[in-house]
Amino acid sequence: MIGLAAAMMLVFNGRIAGISGIFGSAITNRSSDGPWRFAFVGGLVAGGVGMFLVDPSMFSLEMIPTRSTWAFVVAGLLVGFGTRLGNGCTSGHGVCGLSRFSVRSLVATLSFMGAGIVAVYVFEHVIGGF
Amino acid sequence: MRVLIAFVSGAIFAGGLVVGGMTQPSKVVGFLDIFGQWDPSLAFVMGSALLVNVLAYKFIVPSRPKPLVEESFHIPTRSDLDWRLISGGVFFGAGWGIAGFCPGPALTALGSGKTEVFIFVASMAGGMYLYRFVDDFVFSEVGNSSEGAPPERVKIDA
Numbered sequence: 295m296i297g298l299a300a301a302m303m304l305v306f307n308g309r310i311a312g313i314s315g316i317f318g319s320a321i322t323n324r325s326s327d328g329p330w331r332f333a334f335v336g337g338l339v340a341g342g343v344g345m346f347l348v349d350p351s352m353f354s355l356e357m358i359p360t361r362s363t364w365a366f367v368v369a370g371l372l373v374g375f376g377t378r379l380g381n382g383c384t385s386g387h388g389v390c391g392l393s394r395f396s397v398r399s400l401v402a403t404l405s406f407m408g409a410g411i412v413a414v415y416v417f418e419h420v421i422g423g424f
Numbered sequence: 425m426r427v428l429i430a431f432v433s434g435a436i437f438a439g440g441l442v443v444g445g446m447t448q449p450s451k452v453v454g455f456l457d458i459f460g461q462w463d464p465s466l467a468f469v470m471g472s473a474l475l476v477n478v479l480a481y482k483f484i485v486p487s488r489p490k491p492l493v494e495e496s497f498h499i500p501t502r503s504d505l506d507w508r509l510i511s512g513g514v515f516f517g518a519g520w521g522i523a524g525f526c527p528g529p530a531l532t533a534l535g536s537g538k539t540e541v542f543i544f545v546a547s548m549a550g551g552m553y554l555y556r557f558v559d560d561f562v563f564s565e566v567g568n569s570s571e572g573a574p575p576e577r578v579k580i581d582a
Contacts, residue, residue: 295440296469297476299433304477305484306429308491309498311437313528318552330430335531337434342535344435345442352442353536357450357524363543365522370530370544372519374551377527378559380512381500384526385437387513388470393477394499401505405513406520407456413521414456 300389303334312386313338314377322378359422380405425493438532444469447533449524456521 300311307330320331346353377383380402382391387406391399445451445466454463490496520526525533525544533541 295436295443297440297473299437299440300473301476301480301484302429302433302436304480304491304497304499305488306433306492306494307426308494308496309430310500311433313437313526313531314552317527317531317549318555321549322552322556330427333427334430334434334437337431337436338438338528338531339434339534340431341435341438342442342447342532344535345439345447345532346536349442350536352445353447353533353538355449355538355540357453361449361523361540363540366525366540366544367547369519369523369525370547371551371554372515372522373525373527373530373544374519374548374553375555375558376512376515376517376519376551378512378552378555380509380516383516383528384470384520385528389473389477391500393474394481396500397503398500398505398509402509402513405510406517409514409517410456410521411458411517413518414453415459417522418453418457418460 296385296389300385304390310386310390312382312390314373314383315381315386318374318378359418376406429493437528438535440469440473441529441532446526446529447536452524452526452529453521 303309303311309330311334313334316331316334320328320335342353373383380387382399382402384406387396387399387402392403441447446469451463451466454461455466457463485497485499516526523544525541527548530541530544530548534545
């Protein structure tokens, strides 16, 4: 389904479905092509609402060890800043970029997967929480 | 029309993320926890999404002069590697590992109405504004703004 949605954006709108780029440009740019960006984000949220009504257990935030509110604040800042600095996230680099065999996207994907693995190792096995 | 397509695509994307387990941070953290109880299931989610798009890029895009409802394809063409790409990936990956959320699943999970998700998304938006501010006022000073940036290395304290 993720693949179909991304391919649909490409084939119909000629756009890559890079979520950090779509969301980031929607909120920080005052460009004229905002409407479709907001529509895509609206679709994501609406899809989320629909799926939550079907099966709320798919949205469980339970984690071991638990994360504090501050963890979400810090992580959000890192994700927001990092995806804009690196021009992409899991969808843009990981799915859309790798499927075009982009070297930039491969390097980016290795960077964030590597950092993610290190962060999880530190928080799960060294510190034991955040 | 393109607005409608974007909305429907977003909704299908959200469905895929939820079915794939991406809206449960514990699954994401389990996927990244290769030194602990590794849960490889998300690799299949990403793998199947990749497969569909590899086919789309290989067979559909080259055979068409333009997309169905737009005048041209907007596909990134850059191939240079710079410190922004890598350090951006490192910042993002660290946040991803801490909270188990990347942008798509976080926006989708807003649909659950949970406070932590709203906090994460608000903070993510804050990080994006912070980047814009830093890009405008700091990076441009050293002549390396992202607008048509030359891929030369510039040292910054990150």
